[in-house]
Amino acid sequence: MLASLVVGAGEVGVMRSLAALVGGNDADARFVVWQLRLPRTLVGLVVGASLAVAGALLQVISRNPLAEPGLLGVSAGSAFAVAVMLSLGATVLELRIGVAQLGALLGCACVLGVTRVRGLGNDPIRLVLAGAAFSSLLAALTSLLLLIDRRAADEIRFWVVGSLAGRRLDDLLAVMPSVALAGLVLVMVARPMASLALGERASAGLGHHPGRLRLLAVIIVALLVGGATAIAGPIAFVGLVVPFMARAIGGPELRRTLLLCLPLGPLLVLSADVISRRLVAPSELPLGVLTALVGAPVLIMVVRARRLPSL
Known part of the structure; x- marks a missing residue:
């Protein structure tokens, strides 16, 4: 967070930014730090945590370590829905958020529904293939x-590449109610939802309702991914890389994974955002491009593993 506040692509460097943070009189530096970089940093915190938690949930309900909002059509559905609204002239952010969440819900439901028609929902390769096909179709329609x-x-x-540049506190405040609602519901159902990693029969044997839990998880994912996409655009691979790191650190237990996703998601997004400001300074590299450059090798590494990790 400190690096995100003091490092930029413009003329306001680290020392001027630090002076502005401690109450300096440099008006230009104060404006850049408090009006431009602080909202961008806070948006990065929410977007990183939302995408990381959504990825962990998708992997649990599908029992698939390759499940990720960008790979399963969730981000693509959200992005296409917002692109349609922008082309129709929509300017109200609250409308864009609702449409993005609806698009995310439909995208996730379509991919999971197609792969589960013949009981193929637990096949990692088929699930990724279905998600890639659906995402490619929606990307073509967006183009x-x-x-x-x-x-x-x-x-x-500008919006579809995924970026935190130019985001305002009003954007964050508009999306916070739905994100907070998703977080509250997740806290209430995290314990029974962890049983889905054992399979539907085991979950039912423990007294839970797998169908209801899976539907609730899809709604939570739609709220989180839709909100993140509405304010930052589609940012790929955060939902894949962060849960992978969280399980490597804390093991496969869902609640521990979700807790670790809360700091690791913002850490990845903000770090990538800071790097994107300096790589091609004084211009900026879109955040979505940089996360794809980081996430693609991780996906290749997981796919090339002799045995895919089980959940």
């Missing part, structure tokens, strides 16, 4: 929107 509507093309193109 079609860019060609059709030149008026909204610049706004859609």
